[in-house]
Amino acid sequence: MYRLLVVDDEAKIREVIKEYSEFNGYDVTEAEDGMTAVGLCKLNDYDLIIMDIMMPKLDGFSACKEIKKIKDIPIIMLSARTEEYDKLFGFELGIDDYVVKPFSPKELMARVQAVLARHNSAASSAPETPEEMEFGGLVINIAGRIVTVDGEKIDLTPKEYDLLFYLVENKNIALSRDKLLSDIWGYDFFGDDRTIDTHIKNLRNALGPYRDYIVTIRGVGYKFEI
Amino acid sequence: MYRLLVVDDEAKIREVIKEYSEFNGYDVTEAEDGMTAVGLCKLNDYDLIIMDIMMPKLDGFSACKEIKKIKDIPIIMLSARTEEYDKLFGFELGIDDYVVKPFSPKELMARVQAVLARHNSAASSAPETPEEMEFGGLVINIAGRIVTVDGEKIDLTPKEYDLLFYLVENKNIALSRDKLLSDIWGYDFFGDDRTIDTHIKNLRNALGPYRDYIVTIRGVGYKFEI
DNA sequence: GTTTTTTGTGAAGACATGTTGAAGAGAAAA
DNA sequence: TTTTCTCTTCAACATGTCTTCACAAAAAAC
Secondary structure, eight states, rough: OOEEEOOSOHHHHHHHHHHHHHHHTTTEESSSSSHHHHHHHSOOOOOOOEEEESSSSSHHHHHHHHHHHHOOEEEEEESSSOHHHHHHHHHHOOOEEEEEEEEEEEHHHHHHHHHHHHHHHHHHOOOOSSEEETTTTTEEETTEEEEEEETTTEOOOOHHHHHHHHHHHTTTTEHHHHHHHHIIIIIISSSOTTTTHHHHHHHHHHGGGGGGGGEEEETTHHHHOO | OOOEEEESSSSSHHHHHHHHHHEEEEEEEEEHHHHHHHHHHHHSSOOOEEESSSSSEEEHHHHHOOOOHHOOOOOOEEEEEOOHHHHHHHEEEEEOOOESSSSSSSHHHHHHHHHHHHHHHHHHSSSSOOEEETTTEEEEEETEEEEEETTTTOOOOOOHHHHHHHHTTTSOEEEEEHHHHHIIIIIIOOTTTTTHHHHHHHHHHHHHHGGGGEEEETEEEEEEOO
């Protein structure tokens, strides 16, 4: 049975979350401020923490920071504030998901389930993504971020590797420049579309005999075709 | 404009919800029991239902069950009872959100908005878009933008592909040149109608044995007939 | 059957897009 | 700070694509 820690200063919110969580078979502990939450984490083990940002004594971000120092427990943040800034800031601290108030219990539960599943599959030795991907003589070692061409290791810059990996992950799917930019560079990148072209060029050159795996789709973008 | 159905036996509650909803730009229909609500749902379309649990004739849970059989309308439940049992049951029946009385109208409105947004994005972002469309030996791979004729891949220019895809998407529908132009080329295209004819010609040639799927409708335009 | 209207087709110029090398800006490492 | 590596932008070039046009062919109207 999974153990959840629910941290919020509003009793009503805690109660709703607790009831839904218990219905879903989770064991719930409540805490009403960040300080208490940190203390509880020192002494007990939890599988997941659902925590509000705005709290007395110790806010959610600070509490998150402290907890992450002690143990690697997945954290879902609650917030009434929708500003992007919070999200970014939070994610850097290792937050696993983010739910904006008012949320529906159903949605929250779905996220809890997703985060737990993600964490478990990562911890257990049954990864969804294989260690390596092979396409003829092109081998991508994911854990090591190493790419070999006919057994020979090739040098790729970080962006080149990310681009290759993304293309391969979505092989046989036409990917627009827009999508590539927002998914690899991030939605906050406001540069030129054509940057991709240059990286594609460099990547193709690096792939040598396998350069043709990367297919241009005129008027759209690129795809990895196998 | 969104249409809400408010179901509660207390006129005062209905009135409050109606007032706030209309202020927020929603169109509201009232019903005072579950039986009436089910009847209304059979005959009308609503975007969201706000329903009390405790009602005469047919309680909220039973009504919810009945309505879900008919149509997939998001439902927000109201309840004065905080017992677990209520929530559990509701959860299983596919309730989208849950508000405990006494609630603040502001909170309820926020939830209405959230549920509507979620439902809409879910509906629009996950339509039944098959991976492939087949018409005899003509296969269109949508994700990869690849068209094969009797297993053989054919080369299509961007416009040719877009045109084919649009025709197929609207198969058996007569499409005027005007409509084709504005929907494929964009409303800001001020060129010649006859441009389409040339593309149709090229597309037909590319389709080889399946060229006759594209039918000319004299005086109007073209259609994909299957 | 002839004329008129509409569509089919091939060719060619105009246009748009992708490729590429180079260079400077920027970030990371020394 | 300096050096090195990476990323981004730019512009010239090559190539592919689109649009237009003129005429042929077909269908409809007279």
